[in-house]
Amino acid sequence: MDKTRISAVSFLNTLPFVYGIYNSGMLSDFELILDVPSECARKFNNKEVDIALVPVAAIKNMSSYKLLNDFCIGSISNVRTVLLLSQVPLKQISKIHLDHHSLTSINLVKILSQHYWHIEPEWVNLDESTEKNIASFESVVAIGDKTFELAEKYAWIYDLGAEWKNFTGLPFVFACWIAHENVEDAKIREITNALDWGVRNKKEAIEKLFDKQRFPSVNIDEYLEKNIDFIFNDQKHIAFSLFLNYINSACI
Numbered sequence: 091m092d093k094t095r096i097s098a099v100s101f102l103n104t105l106p107f108v109y110g111i112y113n114s115g116m117l118s119d120f121e122l123i124l125d126v127p128s129e130c131a132r133k134f135n136n137k138e139v140d141i142a143l144v145p146v147a148a149i150k151n152m153s154s155y156k157l158l159n160d161f162c163i164g165s166i167s168n169v170r171t172v173l174l175l176s177q178v179p180l181k182q183i184s185k186i187h188l189d190h191h192s193l194t195s196i197n198l199v200k201i202l203s204q205h206y207w208h209i210e211p212e213w214v215n216l217d218e219s220t221e222k223n224i225a226s227f228e229s230v231v232a233i234g235d236k237t238f239e240l241a242e243k244y245a246w247i248y249d250l251g252a253e254w255k256n257f258t259g260l261p262f263v264f265a266c267w268i269a270h271e272n273v274e275d276a277k278i279r280e281i282t283n284a285l286d287w288g289v290r291n292k293k294e295a296i297e298k299l300f301d302k303q304r305f306p307s308v309n310i311d312e313y314l315e316k317n318i319d320f321i322f323n324d325q326k327h328i329a330f331s332l333f334l335n336y337i338n339s340a341c342i
Contacts, residue, residue, distance in 0.1 A: 095139040100124035109295030110288020127192040145194035158267035162322040169251030175244035176229035187230040206257040260329040
């Protein structure tokens, strides 16, 4: 039997998922690859992996997939690691640089700008060469582990999870698990059980996988308990559909 190839996000917010996949014993004969969110989506689209944790906005570019309905990377309000950082107040922002690692954050900030904040900034896409200057811009959307330190360099911090909650009254789903149509239901049950085990054993995942030397100022227990919400419940499904409707409406 061929190995099940899995692509998951390499950020701190996936520690419970990664721990569950590797240590639950519920998933057999697999290969786990850790990537930035955009790369997870690319590998899934190119059929380099069978199952992936992908940015929600990437779903609109996929012709077929199975949505794993139980788990996600979401937030109830403040997410802490998907931020609009600025040296000027919101209404004074003229240009926003966009982190290329996640299509979801790019679409989210554009939706909020048009429908909630009512601002019309110039959009500038970052890439691998320009990202090194990320701390020098007037305003930038940044995601992932780098935001813990990067936020200290900016005067104004707008948490996109909290801003979406203020706008819609709903939680938000940043990334979801999907599988190709040919992945057997038994294999999907295996990974779902492994993810569940990892989420239920968050504290053990932190003890085993968290690198305190690399992130000395991060309160990882608080982050994974209060900022990241892993359960893909009914409210998140409503938010998921609403977000995709905004994208598909071509209003951003």
